[in-house]
Structures are given as structure tokens and as C-alpha cells.
Amino acid sequence: MVKIKTALKIRRAHRYLGLFLGIQFVLWTASGLYFSWTDIDEIHGDQFRNTEAMPMSFQDLTIPLLDGKAGITSLELREIAGEPYYWINGSQMVHAQSGVPKKGITEMEALEIAQRNVLPGLKVQDVQRIEKVGKHHEYRGRSLPVYAISYASPENIKAYVSATDGSFQTLRHRDWRWFDFLWMTHTMDYQGRDDFNTTVLRAFSLLGLLTVLSGFTLWFVSSPTLRKWKG
Numbered sequence: 001m002v003k004i005k006t007a008l009k010i011r012r013a014h015r016y017l018g019l020f021l022g023i024q025f026v027l028w029t030a031s032g033l034y035f036s037w038t039d040i041d042e043i044h045g046d047q048f049r050n051t052e053a054m055p056m057s058f059q060d061l062t063i064p065l066l067d068g069k070a071g072i073t074s075l076e077l078r079e080i081a082g083e084p085y086y087w088i089n090g091s092q093m094v095h096a097q098s099g100v101p102k103k104g105i106t107e108m109e110a111l112e113i114a115q116r117n118v119l120p121g122l123k124v125q126d127v128q129r130i131e132k133v134g135k136h137h138e139y140r141g142r143s144l145p146v147y148a149i150s151y152a153s154p155e156n157i158k159a160y161v162s163a164t165d166g167s168f169q170t171l172r173h174r175d176w177r178w179f180d181f182l183w184m185t186h187t188m189d190y191q192g193r194d195d196f197n198t199t200v201l202r203a204f205s206l207l208g209l210l211t212v213l214s215g216f217t218l219w220f221v222s223s224p225t226l227r228k229w230k231g
Contacts, residue, residue, distance in 0.1 A: 031182035043179045045171040053116050058084040061096045080166045081109045087165050110147035110161040117168040126150040135192040138172045
């Protein structure tokens, strides 16, 4: 009689745990299937990148000079709208031939930079300058301000170009957004999407383990085959 009561309690606990965790189990399974069946390079949007674009060459470049005592710790040569620029110390842009400082990137320059980095033939639909983003924005965690260039395509492609230094930051599209949403449901980080150590995830993982263990225990205490074997 004790065993029957115990089995009923375990069965009840197993049932309610299953109901409580069932939706999250489905989300974990669905997101896991999506991750395993997709090509991460395609999620990154490599198929929309212009891999044949060749960097321009320049002549008569000057040696950059900085005001004050600060030396040069980093130096990058960049092409912006057909002109060479030095990006110095991650904070200052100077024309590499004239030495004239440049402050920021214009919208037209951002469009040219984007066009060199995405597939030819994509039609620009809209351009926006973004000063700040939220924790769930597809451009979160990157340099701001930025130009978001939207293209008229079934994949809803957007290219992002830094308004500060003219660097091509990233590319987003429909499948990446699905991946990002499913990643949020997988990690259960509903605040910023990228934290894999959330309290909610840990709690559901422990409850999931408890559900599985309760199922094994239920079989152990209620299996006719096991009782017959013991007898």
C-alpha cells in the first residue's frame, strides 16, 4: 500500500512537472533542430557578401602626425568613397594624402561602402542613422552611431556601416533574425539574448533533470515487470 501511494505521488509530480516544462522542452528541441540543420555561414549572411570586391591601391600617402605627445598605437588604411583615410588609435580619421582630419561618415559615403561589401544588384530601399539601440536590437553590442542600409529583397537584408570610422560592421537578414529569436528561447535570456548563464535557464535545467529522474523513479516503483523480477 505504501508503494502505491508513493507511485501516485511520483506520478502526480511527474505529470505537473511535464506540463510546466513542456513548452520550454518543445522550444529547446525546435531551436536545437534549427541550429543543427542550418549553415552558420549562411546565418552570418556570407551568401549576400561581395567576395569579389578588391581593395583599391593608393599612391603619395603621407605620414600621419598627431597633435600632442600621444603616439600612434594603431593605424589602419581605409578606402572611403574612393579616397584613402587613416584610422588612427581607434578614434581619429585623417586623409592619407592631404593630412586633413575627417569627422564622421556621410550617408552617401556609407552607401558606397555598403555597396562594395554586398552583392551587386541589390536595390537600396531605405537608409537610417541609428544613435542608440535596445538590448534586443539586431545590431546590439556594436559601435554606434551607425548607418542601417535596407535592401528591397525577400530576405529583408540590412547592412550596417559605422558612422564614425566607415567600417562595414555586419549584415542581417531574415534567417539570422529567426536564429536570433530561437537562440533567445534556447538560452532563456529574455533581457539581452546573449547570456547563457541566466537564473531562469539554470532553474529550468534542474527542473528538467528532476522531471526525467521522476520518470525513471515512477517506472522503477510501478513496473509490473520489475515487481515480477523481484518476486
